[in-house]
Amino acid sequence: MSLVALAFVAVGLAAWPVPVAADEALWTLLRGGRQVVLMRHAVTTPGVGDPAGFKLDDCATQRNLTDVGRADARRAGEAFRARGAPVGRVLASPWCRCQETAMLAFGKAETATPLSNLYGRSEKSAGQVRELEALIASWRPEGAGGNLVLVSHGSTILALTGVSLAPAEIVVVTPRAGERFTVAGRMRPR
Numbered sequence: 001m002s003l004v005a006l007a008f009v010a011v012g013l014a015a016w017p018v019p020v021a022a023d024e025a026l027w028t029l030l031r032g033g034r035q036v037v038l039m040r041h042a043v044t045t046p047g048v049g050d051p052a053g054f055k056l057d058d059c060a061t062q063r064n065l066t067d068v069g070r071a072d073a074r075r076a077g078e079a080f081r082a083r084g085a086p087v088g089r090v091l092a093s094p095w096c097r098c099q100e101t102a103m104l105a106f107g108k109a110e111t112a113t114p115l116s117n118l119y120g121r122s123e124k125s126a127g128q129v130r131e132l133e134a135l136i137a138s139w140r141p142e143g144a145g146g147n148l149v150l151v152s153h154g155s156t157i158l159a160l161t162g163v164s165l166a167p168a169e170i171v172v173v174t175p176r177a178g179e180r181f182t183v184a185g186r187m188r189p190r
Contacts, residue, residue: 026172026185030085033145036136036173038157040165041101042069049119059096070104072168077105079189088146091115093153102151115152118159125159132160136173136181
């Protein structure tokens with residue numbers, strides 16, 4: 001088989017939808033609360049990383065969500081509400097695309113520097129991963145036991161979990177006492 005044919009097969013398999021049964025098991029887990037949801041920001045303008053000279057306090061200098069990305073973010077939030085998955089705290093990377101994804105999906109976002117983009121910043125990886133592991137380990141929801149939502153970048157989520165997500169896709173992790181966490185599964189809310 002040629003390399004081109006193999007590439008098409010790989011792309012096709014990567015785009016294959018998650019089985020509905022797997023989605024249902026994760027929604028059941030999320031309805032029970034006390035989970036941590038790591039969500040990659042939704043679709044952005046084309047490119048990788050950020051333009052040279054970008055500024056965190058100036059969204060016009062960054063790659064931002066497209067209309068498709070905004071619609072995907074809204075759909076993710078709608079899926080959580082429709083499935084009765086309680087959302088407690090929502091933290092997002094300082095990058096505008098993460099803040100906007102969180103606001104459109106969940107209506108709130110606190111800025112959390114440990115969720116910052118690691119793309120092109122691998123020297124920060126070990127420290128940020130330690131901070132995120134501590135954040136996950138310390139998650140103690142108040143009241144009804146909502147889920148902690150962390151909106152970040154593909155590079156950051158990959159460094160933490162070993163899972164490479166598509167835009168607006170999520171990976172659910174379960175905090176464990178005395179352990180890092182367990183990856184419960186991944187899905188694209190729809």
